[in-house]
Amino acid sequence: MDSREHVPAMLEPFGRVLRKHPRVNEQLNRAMAPFENSAKVLLFSCNMCGQCLLHENGYTCPMNCPKQLRNGPCGGVRMNGHCEVRPEMECVWLKAERRSRYLPGRYLFVRLHAPLDWRRKGSSAILNAVAGFPGDVKANEKE
Amino acid sequence: MTMIPAESYRGRLERALRSGRPVVTCEIGSPDGTDPADVRKRAKLVRDYVDAVNVPDNTGGVVHAAPIAACAILAQEGIDPILHMTCRDRNRMALQSDMLAANLFGIRNILCLTGDHMIHGDQPQTKPVYDIDSIALIDVANHLTTTGTYLSGRAIKPPPDLFPGCAAAPFAPPYEYRPVRLGKKVQAGARFVQTQIVFNVDRFREFMGRVHDLGIDKKVPILAGVAPIRSVKAATFMRDEVPGMEVPDRLVRRMEAAGDDKKKREAEGIAICVEIIEEIRKIPGIAGFHIMPIAWESAVAKISRDAHLQPATAAPRPPPEAPVPAPIAVPVSAASVSPVRGT
Numbered sequence: 001m002d003s004r005e006h007v008p009a010m011l012e013p014f015g016r017v018l019r020k021h022p023r024v025n026e027q028l029n030r031a032m033a034p035f036e037n038s039a040k041v042l043l044f045s046c047n048m049c050g051q052c053l054l055h056e057n058g059y060t061c062p063m064n065c066p067k068q069l070r071n072g073p074c075g076g077v078r079m080n081g082h083c084e085v086r087p088e089m090e091c092v093w094l095k096a097e098r099r100s101r102y103l104p105g106r107y108l109f110v111r112l113h114a115p116l117d118w119r120r121k122g123s124s125a126i127l128n129a130v131a132g133f134p135g136d137v138k139a140n141e142k143e
Numbered sequence: 144m145t146m147i148p149a150e151s152y153r154g155r156l157e158r159a160l161r162s163g164r165p166v167v168t169c170e171i172g173s174p175d176g177t178d179p180a181d182v183r184k185r186a187k188l189v190r191d192y193v194d195a196v197n198v199p200d201n202t203g204g205v206v207h208a209a210p211i212a213a214c215a216i217l218a219q220e221g222i223d224p225i226l227h228m229t230c231r232d233r234n235r236m237a238l239q240s241d242m243l244a245a246n247l248f249g250i251r252n253i254l255c256l257t258g259d260h261m262i263h264g265d266q267p268q269t270k271p272v273y274d275i276d277s278i279a280l281i282d283v284a285n286h287l288t289t290t291g292t293y294l295s296g297r298a299i300k301p302p303p304d305l306f307p308g309c310a311a312a313p314f315a316p317p318y319e320y321r322p323v324r325l326g327k328k329v330q331a332g333a334r335f336v337q338t339q340i341v342f343n344v345d346r347f348r349e350f351m352g353r354v355h356d357l358g359i360d361k362k363v364p365i366l367a368g369v370a371p372i373r374s375v376k377a378a379t380f381m382r383d384e385v386p387g388m389e390v391p392d393r394l395v396r397r398m399e400a401a402g403d404d405k406k407k408r409e410a411e412g413i414a415i416c417v418e419i420i421e422e423i424r425k426i427p428g429i430a431g432f433h434i435m436p437i438a439w440e441s442a443v444a445k446i447s448r449d450a451h452l453q454p455a456t457a458a459p460r461p462p463p464e465a466p467v468p469a470p471i472a473v474p475v476s477a478a479s480v481s482p483v484r485g486t
Contacts, residue, residue: 066260066271067231067260067271067273067276068273068276069273070276070279071276071278071279071324071327072278072320072324072327073315073316073320074257074277074312074315074387075257075310075311075312075339075387076259076260076312076386076387077316077317077386077387078315078316078386079386079389081316081317084260084262084386084387085260085262091316093320094316097317097320110323110326112282112327112330112331112475113278113279114282114475114476115235115274115275115276115279116274116275118274
C-alpha cells in the first residue's frame with residue numbers, strides 16, 4: 001500500500017510541493033517535528049521513528065518494544081503477558097492488540113510492514129506521510 | 144576433505160516436504176569451541192534419522208561459533224543444513240551478505256528468527272541491533288531468491304537459491320493472535336514452519352485448529368517442535384525461565400517421580416517426548432516433527448525409534464500433491480518500498 005493512504009486527497013498538491021522541493025520539506029520538517037514529536041511523546045510515548053504506525057496499533061508505539069518489532073509480538077511474551085526483556089512492562093503488542101479492538105484502525109493490525117527507513121528517524125511523520133517516503137515507488141510513479 | 148556431490152543433499156529438505164510423507168528435522172548444538180570434529184560427531188549421531196539439521200544462532204543470547212560454519216561442515220558431510228538467522232546481531236546489510244555467504248557454502252535453508260534477546264545471555268550489556276524483524280527477514284530471503292537482486296535493486300550474479308522458513312510460537316500470549324501472525328509470515332514468503340517445543344498439547348491443538356481454519360496448513364508445511372526432558376531441573380528451567388515455553392506441572396511431576404537415577408529419568412524424558420509425538424500425530428495439518436534435543440543429540444535416535452519416525456527422503460515414493468508453496472513472485476520489498484502493503 002501507499003504510505004499516503006490515509007492522507008486526505010486535498011493535501012495532495014501540498015505533498016507534490018514537498019516532493020518537488022526537498023529544501024522546503026526539510027525546513028518545514030525542522031519547524032514541525034519538535035511540536036509533533038513532543039506531543040506524541042507525551043501522549044503515546046512515541047519514539048520518533050518518523051514512520052508512524054500509531055493509528056494502526058491502537059495508539060501504542062511499537063518502537064517501545066525492546067526488539068523494536070513492527071510486525072507483531074515475538075515468541076518471548078511471558079505467560080502473564082509481560083515482556084521477556086523488561087519483566088515489569090506489559091508486552092507492547094498485547095497492549096496494541098487490545099487497544100486496537102476499540103479503534104477504527106483495527107483492520108490494519110494484520111498488515112505486513114516493511115522495515116523502518118532509519119533516515120527518517122526524528123522527522124515529522126505527518127509531513128513524511130503527506131510527501132511520501134523517499135524511495136516510495138508509487139509516490140514517484142504518480143509524478 | 145572429500146567433496147560430496149551437492150545434488151545429494153542440496154534441496155533435500157524441500158524434496159522431503161514435497162514428498163507428502165512426514166518429515167523429521169532436528170537441531171544440534173552450535174559448537175562452543177573451535178573443533179570441527181565436534182560438529183561432525185554431533186552430526187553423526189543424528190544424520191540417519193532426519194531430513195535436515197538445524198544449527199541455532201547464539202541461542203539464548205549466549206555467544207557460540209557462528210552457525211554458518213557448522214552448517215558448512217554439515218553440507219560437506221552430505222547433510223542438508225538449516226541455518227538459523229536472527230536479527231539480533233546484524234543489520235539488513237549483514238543479513239543479506241550472510242545469506243549469500245551461506246549459499247556459497249551450499250546452505251539454502253534459512254530459518255528466519257527475531258532472536259533471543261541478549262538480556263538472557265552472558266553479555267547483556269551488548270547493543271541490540273533488531274534493524275528488521277523476522278517477517279521482514281523472510282521477505283528479504285524471498286526477495287533475493289525471486290528477483291535475483293539485493294534490496295537496493297542491484298543484480299546478484301548469479302542469484303542465490305534460498306529456502307526461507309519461519310518459527311511459530313503457539314505458547315506465548317496473545318494466543319488468539321498467534322495464528323494470524325503465522326499467516327503474516329507465510330504471506331511474506333515463508334516456505335516451511337518449525338514450531339516452538341510442544342509440551343502442552345491441548346494448547347497446540349487449539350492453535351492448529353485456528354491455523355487450519357485460516358488455511359495456513361494447506362499453504363505451508365508445519366513441523367511440530369518436540370524435545371525430550373532430561374531432568375527435573377531442565378523441566379523447571381524451561382517452565383520458569385524460558386518465556387514462550389509452557390511445561391505443564393503434570394510433566395514436571397512425572398519427571399520428579401522418575402527419580403534421580405540418570406538412566407531412569409532420561410528414559411522417562413524420552414517416553415514423555417514419544418507420547419507427545421503420538422498425540423500430535425492425531426492433529427490434522429502437521430507435516431512432520433522437529434526434534435530439539437538441547438545438547439543431547441543421542442536422544443534423537445531413541446526418539447525416532449520409539450516413535451517410529453523416519454526421514455521422508457529415506458526411500459523414494461510417488462510424490463502426492465506438493466504442500467510447499469512456490470516462492471512469492473513479487474516480494475513485498477520489491478512491489479513497493481513504501482512502509483506497508485495491504486493484505
